[in-house]
Amino acid sequence: MNRIDETGQSPASNRAGATDARSAAWRDDRRHVLHSWSAQALIDPVVVAGAQGSWFWDEHGTRWLDFSSQLVNVNLGHQHPALVEAIRAQAATLCTIAPYHANEATARAARMIAEVAPGDLDRVFFTNGGAEAVENAVRIARQHTGRHKLLSMYRSYHGATAGAIALTGDPRRWNAEPGPPGVVRFWGPYAYRSSFHARDEAEEGERALAHLQQTLELEGPHTVAAILLESVVGGNGILVPPDGYLQGVRDLCDRHGIVLIADEVMAGFGRCGEWFAIDRWGVVPDLITFAKGVNCGYVPLGGVIVSERIAQAYQQRPFPGGLTYSGHPLACAAAVACIGVYRSEGLIERARRIGAQIIGPALAAMRERHASVGEVRGLGAFWAIELVRDRATRAPLVPFNAACAANAPMAELVAACKRGGVWPFAAGNRLHIVPPLNIDEADLRHGLAAIDEALSVADRYAVD
Structure with a gap:
């Protein structure tokens, strides 16, 4: 499975914020790190400098709304104070x-x-x-x-x-x-x-x-x-x-x-x-x-x-x-804090609500507007937009397990999302909508609007 399928990341020519300035971190990464599921010479990873809440940014200050929750794991967003403090306190008591x-x-x-x-x-x-x-x-x-x-x-x-x-x-x-x-x-x-x-x-x-x-x-x-x-x-x-x-x-x-x-x-x-x-x-x-x-x-x-x-x-x-x-004590201390936040902030119920009241209706409206959207489906904060070239035949926007050239329409779509300030999760012929469960509702609507706009790129490949 190619890089864009796994993480939504694409080469520098397709991502916002690319620059000729190369940091020591970037050079060390390119020289020494083997990245998952990737042809190493075909990727140009973003050097992430920081993150907060539902946003993260690179060393040049380019910011993205994290609609992928990284790999669908950052359910409480980045740097949640309860988790950070739990790890800090546990480290002071017993690291391992x-x-x-x-x-x-x-x-x-x-x-x-x-x-x-x-x-x-x-x-x-x-x-x-x-x-x-x-x-x-x-x-x-x-x-x-x-x-x-x-x-x-x-x-x-x-x-x-x-x-x-x-x-x-x-x-x-x-x-x-x-x-x-x-x-x-x-x-x-x-x-x-x-x-x-x-x-x-x-x-x-x-x-x-x-x-x-x-x-x-x-x-x-x-x-x-x-x-x-x-x-x-x-x-x-x-x-x-x-x-x-x-x-x-x-x-x-x-x-x-x-x-x-x-x-x-x-x-x-x-x-x-x-x-x-x-x-x-x-x-x-x-x-x-x-x-x-x-x-x-x-x-x-x-x-x-x-x-x-x-x-x-x-x-x-x-x-x-x-x-x-x-x-591991540090990991388990974070789990204790995390489950506590799910409970205290009502995030299980909130995920159900934003899925039913915000994400689901927004994606249904996108399906009506975009010829490239074949189906939308999901629950809670776990949704997919299935992209097609032809709604009647359901031919996918890109072939199954598409190689780089055949995957160009998805690469263009992902690049458009990133230019709009949203980091998506792309997999095959789909965009997955998987933001943090505690994402601010204004940010959620902003991200959905950016994806709505980016879908015009996919529409160029679709039969209207």
């Missing part, structure tokens, strides 16, 4: 300690995460991020069931470590193949581009469930340890499942003794207007993987929330995993 000890920050974070998790998910194993959370969730599921197969969706992303990338359903896994054995992929619901020739969302959900059931039958459900899915698919399109779909997956898992793992790394902690996206449908998985919004990435943190039923197995036998920085 081995994970076989207990400490107040880690214990409080685990308790607070368990308090907002659904059902009996009451135990937390901490990791350094989302990929490690997926790795450990899979290990738990396999040990719990004694089975080896894992089912995951096409159009998914679960991380870049060996097991997590093998479970990923998008092109980022290709260069890591062949991966570990046992992974089987299935098609999830996506009504706009239905793999099942469905006529509406309800039929899409029914047919996707029938497909999953048939996949299980052909694989042998007695061989399947877990079904892993993003409750709302994130980087592959912000695909909101039809009502009833996740409950149907839960029922299949219950029928066959399969562990249901909800990947909430991107969709969790308020992003969809719920503590966890799966809460919207009242479904309780066996394991939840989390990261990103748990502490907004101020210090790396992720983890697995484990149901009490599964966790009981580790009372008399060792838990099958460990990390030097599991439950």
Whole structure:
């Protein structure tokens, strides 16, 4: 997947604020840093000098409204004083300690995460991020069931470590193949581009469930340890499942003794207007993987929330995993502060409100105005604009996994957004609207207006 798909960043010729002045930081970066998912000679990274709230700026003073929340993790924006102070205070008390000890920050974070998790998910194993959370969730599921197969969706992303990338359903896994054995992929619901020739969302959900059931039958459900899915698919399109779909997956898992793992790394902690996206449908998985919004990435943190039923197995036998920085005190102190802010500022409810009252209506109006907008969809502060060349045929604005030349229309659109002072999240033929949950409403409307204006660039490629 090319650079613009992952971060929305494009080469200097396509971004605002480019200058011939090159700082020592830029030179050191270009000489020594390998950037994620990028051809190193084809990128020209912005040197970020600072950030505050929903804005960040480069060393030349060019400012952008952060409509990407970086990588959809800065849910409380930049430099939130409660998180900064929590890290500072924890650093003055205890910077780090081995994970076989207990400490107040880690214990409080685990308790607070368990308090907002659904059902009996009451135990937390901490990791350094989302990929490690997926790795450990899979290990738990396999040990719990004694089975080896894992089912995951096409159009998914679960991380870049060996097991997590093998479970990923998008092109980022290709260069890591062949991966570990046992992974089987299935098609999830996506009504706009239905793999099942469905006529509406309800039929899409029914047919996707029938497909999953048939996949299980052909694989042998007695061989399947877990079904892993993003409750709302994130980087592959912000695909909101039809009502009833996740409950149907839960029922299949219950029928066959399969562990249901909800990947909430991107969709969790308020992003969809719920503590966890799966809460919207009242479904309780066996394991939840989390990261990103748990502490907004101020210090790396992720983890697995484990149901009490599964966790009981580790009372008399060792838990099958460990990390030097599991439950890192600085990261957990930030999580305690972050969850406190979600509660005190009512941000879960606010995300739901701004999605229903501001983002959703604004994007619906854009669809009416712009020939390039095929569909808009989302929940809370988690939305996508799907861009097309032709609404009738739904031909995407750029091809799937487009190379640089074929991706030019998206690169031009991203550059236009940045000239308008907004840093977008671009993925494939989509713009994702994923601002901080506490973004000022005036800034939110300003950013939406800038994207509305930039869409005229995409319209040039579309059939009116």
